[in-house]
Amino acid sequence: MHPEKKHHTFEPKIVAFVCTWCTYAGADLAGTSRMQYPSNVRLVKFPCTGRIDPVFILRAFQKGADGVLVSGCHPGDCHYMAGNFHARRRFAAFRALLDFVGVDLQRLQFSWVSAAEGGKWVEVVTELTERVRQMGPMREFKELAREEHWSAQIALPELKEAYNAIP
Amino acid sequence: MSRIGVFVCHCGENISRTVDVEAVARAAAALPGVAHACDYKYMCSDPGQNLLKKAVAEHKLDGVVVAACSPRMHEKTFRAAVKAAGMNPFLCEMANIREHCSWVHEDRAAATAKAKDIVRMLVERVKHDKRLAPITVPVTKRALVIGGGIAGIQAALDIADCGHEVLLVERDPSIGGHMAQLSETFPTLDCSQCIMTPKMVDVANHPQIRLLTYSEIERVEGYIGNFSVTIRKKARSVIETKCTGCGVCMSKCPQKKIPNSFDCNLGTRPAIYVPFPQAVPNIPVIDRDNCTYFKSGKCGVCQKVCGPGAVDYTQQDELITEAVGAVVVATGFDLYDIGPKPAGSPIEGYGEFGYGTIPDVIDGMTFERLASASGPTGGKIVRPSDGQEPKQVVFIQCVGSRAREKGISYCSKICCMYTAKHTMLYHHKVHDGQAYVFFMDARTPGKSYDEFWRRAIEEEEAVYIRGMVSRLYQKGEKIVVMGSDVHVGVQVEIEADLVVLATAVQPRSGADTLAQKLGISYDNYHFYSEAHAKLRPVECATAGIYLAGACQGAKDIPDTVSQASAAAAKVMTLFSKDQLERDPVVARVNERFCVGCLACKKVCPYGAVEEKEIRDRQGNLVKVVAAVNPGVCGGCGTCQATCPSKSVELDGYTDEQIMAMIDTL
Numbered sequence: 001m002h003p004e005k006k007h008h009t010f011e012p013k014i015v016a017f018v019c020t021w022c023t024y025a026g027a028d029l030a031g032t033s034r035m036q037y038p039s040n041v042r043l044v045k046f047p048c049t050g051r052i053d054p055v056f057i058l059r060a061f062q063k064g065a066d067g068v069l070v071s072g073c074h075p076g077d078c079h080y081m082a083g084n085f086h087a088r089r090r091f092a093a094f095r096a097l098l099d100f101v102g103v104d105l106q107r108l109q110f111s112w113v114s115a116a117e118g119g120k121w122v123e124v125v126t127e128l129t130e131r132v133r134q135m136g137p138m139r140e141f142k143e144l145a146r147e148e149h150w151s152a153q154i155a156l157p158e159l160k161e162a163y164n165a166i167p
Numbered sequence: 168m169s170r171i172g173v174f175v176c177h178c179g180e181n182i183s184r185t186v187d188v189e190a191v192a193r194a195a196a197a198l199p200g201v202a203h204a205c206d207y208k209y210m211c212s213d214p215g216q217n218l219l220k221k222a223v224a225e226h227k228l229d230g231v232v233v234a235a236c237s238p239r240m241h242e243k244t245f246r247a248a249v250k251a252a253g254m255n256p257f258l259c260e261m262a263n264i265r266e267h268c269s270w271v272h273e274d275r276a277a278a279t280a281k282a283k284d285i286v287r288m289l290v291e292r293v294k295h296d297k298r299l300a301p302i303t304v305p306v307t308k309r310a311l312v313i314g315g316g317i318a319g320i321q322a323a324l325d326i327a328d329c330g331h332e333v334l335l336v337e338r339d340p341s342i343g344g345h346m347a348q349l350s351e352t353f354p355t356l357d358c359s360q361c362i363m364t365p366k367m368v369d370v371a372n373h374p375q376i377r378l379l380t381y382s383e384i385e386r387v388e389g390y391i392g393n394f395s396v397t398i399r400k401k402a403r404s405v406i407e408t409k410c411t412g413c414g415v416c417m418s419k420c421p422q423k424k425i426p427n428s429f430d431c432n433l434g435t436r437p438a439i440y441v442p443f444p445q446a447v448p449n450i451p452v453i454d455r456d457n458c459t460y461f462k463s464g465k466c467g468v469c470q471k472v473c474g475p476g477a478v479d480y481t482q483q484d485e486l487i488t489e490a491v492g493a494v495v496v497a498t499g500f501d502l503y504d505i506g507p508k509p510a511g512s513p514i515e516g517y518g519e520f521g522y523g524t525i526p527d528v529i530d531g532m533t534f535e536r537l538a539s540a541s542g543p544t545g546g547k548i549v550r551p552s553d554g555q556e557p558k559q560v561v562f563i564q565c566v567g568s569r570a571r572e573k574g575i576s577y578c579s580k581i582c583c584m585y586t587a588k589h590t591m592l593y594h595h596k597v598h599d600g601q602a603y604v605f606f607m608d609a610r611t612p613g614k615s616y617d618e619f620w621r622r623a624i625e626e627e628e629a630v631y632i633r634g635m636v637s638r639l640y641q642k643g644e645k646i647v648v649m650g651s652d653v654h655v656g657v658q659v660e661i662e663a664d665l666v667v668l669a670t671a672v673q674p675r676s677g678a679d680t681l682a683q684k685l686g687i688s689y690d691n692y693h694f695y696s697e698a699h700a701k702l703r704p705v706e707c708a709t710a711g712i713y714l715a716g717a718c719q720g721a722k723d724i725p726d727t728v729s730q731a732s733a734a735a736a737k738v739m740t741l742f743s744k745d746q747l748e749r750d751p752v753v754a755r756v757n758e759r760f761c762v763g764c765l766a767c768k769k770v771c772p773y774g775a776v777e778e779k780e781i782r783d784r785q786g787n788l789v790k791v792v793a794a795v796n797p798g799v800c801g802g803c804g805t806c807q808a809t810c811p812s813k814s815v816e817l818d819g820y821t822d823e824q825i826m827a828m829i830d831t832l
Contacts, residue, residue, distance in 0.1 A: 013832055015829065015832065020239075021708065024237075024239070025239060027266065027267055028237045028239060028263075028266040028267070030266075030271055031237070031265065031266025031267060031270040031271050032266060032270070034270055034271070035271060036271055036272065036273060037271055037272075039268070039271075039272040039274065039277040039278060039280070039281045042281075042284055042285065042288065042832070043263075043267060043285075044288075044825060044828050044829065045238075046804065046820060046825075047752060047802055047803055047804050047817070047819075047820055048803040048804060048805065050770075050803050050804060050805030050808060051803060051804025051805060051807060051808055051817060051820055052808060053807070053808040053822070054808075056825055056826075056829060059826060059829050059830075060829050060832065063829055063830055063832040064832040065832055076683070077688055079686075079688075079708060079709070079803075080772050080773075080801050080802075080803035080805070081686055081772040081773075082770075082772040082805075083772065083803040083804075083805045086770050086805045086808075086809070087805075087808075090808065090809075116690070122271075
């Protein structure tokens with residue numbers, strides 16, 4: 001009954017930013033229901049999607065994520081009443097910015113997964129993993145970081161010093 | 168350098184079957200800052216917890232990662248354990264390598280690699296954990312109970328008997344709910360009124376219960392221990408303090424042709440009415456939509472005949488705001504109105520059963536009123552169309568329930584039993600009558616339930632036919648029921664005098680709106696969701712709100728009463744302390760960096776952010792900053808993500824902690 005094991009040349013890194021009340025619980029349900037999905041995803045738990053700063057998504061891409069998933073409660077079901085609405089607005093604007101910067105938006109997914117939707121969690125994770133696998137590794141941000149491209153542009157010694165002071 | 172302890176759990180074989188736990192422990196031991204790492208069969212067991220406590224002392228740990236199940240399962244357990252060992256509990260984190268790893272991946276190598284990653288993420292997080300102290304908030308020792316059916320009554324009485332004040336809010340003019348409508352109750356066949364009305368009177372007479380009937384919840388603010396509830400007391404048009412309940416107004420009201428909804432519209436009532444004679448409070452209400460005075464300005468008979476002068480046509484809705492510490496939601500159920508499909512409803516109707524068009528096709532509650540001694544027929548079972556005694560009655564079960572194609576897939580739980588009861592009530596009253604029941608399965612789990620059902624068949628001569636009914640149609644005075652008997656494999660046609668449909672139990676209309684006011688969650692059918700299906704069945708995920716009765720799922724009376732008492736016990740547990748300890752996951756403002764833009768105030772769903780003026784010693788205003796009231800803060804962190812100067816921080820989810828986790832990628 002086990003699905004045939006597939007070997008891939010590229011295993012993408014997927015980071016999921018999830019809220020604790022809906023999607024984290026939904027992922028727990030997928031576990032208690034013994035559903036199977038690709039092991040590429042790493043979860044970071046937040047109280048609410050409203051807590052997720054777009055900077056975290058940038059940081060994840062910079063640190064080696066090939067795909068990022070943001071998932072919370074369905075609209076209207078937020079444990080904190082309105083956090084997911086704020087998140088939705090914030091990410092609608094942020095997507096446009098990422099697109100402008102040149103990040104393929106296919107690598108970034110937003111979804112609503114409730115605590116009762118273990119199956120949907122599996123679907124969302126599997127779909128994103130397979131999509132990103134087809135796209136190959138995300139290099140742009142990593143290379144930028146490696147080349148220290150940004151700090152190299154700064155000529156002033158005091159600015160350079162200030163920049164280096166950033167951990 | 169941190170001194171972190173990592174404890175990897177086998178969870179019997181649940182984790183170790185797919186994750187090489189020893190390898191995970193070895194990998195953890197090699198991480199910078201980890202002073203101790205080990206694995207154990209059951210970390211949550213007593214010896215497992217002792218191992219943890221001993222290691223905390225022995226290795227002088229300043230952070231603990233337990234790699235085991237979901238934090239939703241055992242975070243409290245392990246935090247309590249490290250606390251007992253003298254460590255701040257908020258320095259203990261759980262790495263979820265069961266629900267999020269071993270149970271969802273079969274490949275041992277991949278699962279082990281993922282488990283190592285998860286542990287590493289949490290180890291980095293723990294390094295940035297701060298010692299937090301629980302927040303204490305005062306508890307208002309008053310409870311609000313929403314709904315005055317048997318669930319609400321039981322919960323209110325239990326809490327009030329414990330000496331706490333209770334506000335009982337009921338939407339209808341009288342408490343009693345559905346149980347007051349029933350004739351007799353299964354499996355004992357004792358009269359519902361006889362056991363219900365004394366409880367209603369107890370509520371009315373209890374010094375600790377304040378009863379607000381004909382009232383609805385308008386607004387709920389605040390949090391556990393400190394809710395502020397606004398209640399709309401609808402205009403009764405009768406001054407409660409003056410009315411003596413003599414009933415002269417009702418007997419003199421010239422408008423007497425209004426269908427009585429308490430009797431499922433079988434009888435009629437006047438425009439000024441109490442829903443039923445045993446109503447509590449026994450104070451009438453004017454149905455303004457049907458009252459001649461309110462419609463045309465003429466009449467005013469009730470005001471003229473009222474001795475104490477209690478009738479007041481100018482009364483307005485009144486808004487009352489009350490402080491309570493806990494809320495019990497007991498809003499109950501409605502029966503599925505199985506007529507034509509309602510507009511905009513995802514649920515299909517049952518047009519083929521002729522409900523609403525054939526007068527002698529009725530639902531179970533209507534049959535209860537027919538059989539009830541206090542009902543419109545005085546307990547005589549007759550056909551609504553011509554008042555004749557029906558000699559052949561067909562009962563159809565699972566109408567609406569367990570019908571996925573119709574939109575409801577759950578079992579309504581009470582119909583098998585009440586249909587068996589109906590056949591008995593019918594047999595007791597119409598000795599030469601015959602009851603037929605079409606059923607899918609008979610579900611009779613419950614004390615003395617199966618015996619009761621067997622009795623309906625073996626002693627009370629009900630004929631049970633396993634199979635569904637496809638169509639009903641009127642033929643002269645009879646209703647032809649076309650169904651199948653799947654045991655014999657034949658089509659069955661019965662000419663019935665009366666057809667009773669066991670329609671599905673649904674949450675009360677407006678259940679979703681109330682849930683949104685309370686900030687509690689509900690499922691697709693609008694049944695309220697409990698915090699945990701097995702271990703926290705009467706609590707909502709929203710702290711301080713508890714559930715009782717059929718608003719949480721279809722239930723019979725014994726289950727409802729048990730759940731109501733359980734909810735009351737939870738409220739009393741909360742009220743047993745003067746101060747409540749809350750998780751300190753709340754936002755804090757760094758006043759040095761805050762520029763006072765107050766974007767956080769705009770996004771805060773709790774209204775927890777206030778403006779604070781900072782003044783120098785001379786009293787000159789230096790600047791205005793945001794300040795978070797930790798008692799009100801719910802801990803969502805939306806403010807932190809919104810703050811442009813990064814001067815709000817959510818304890819437990821600081822930027823450092825999140826960044827440290829991301830940086831392990």
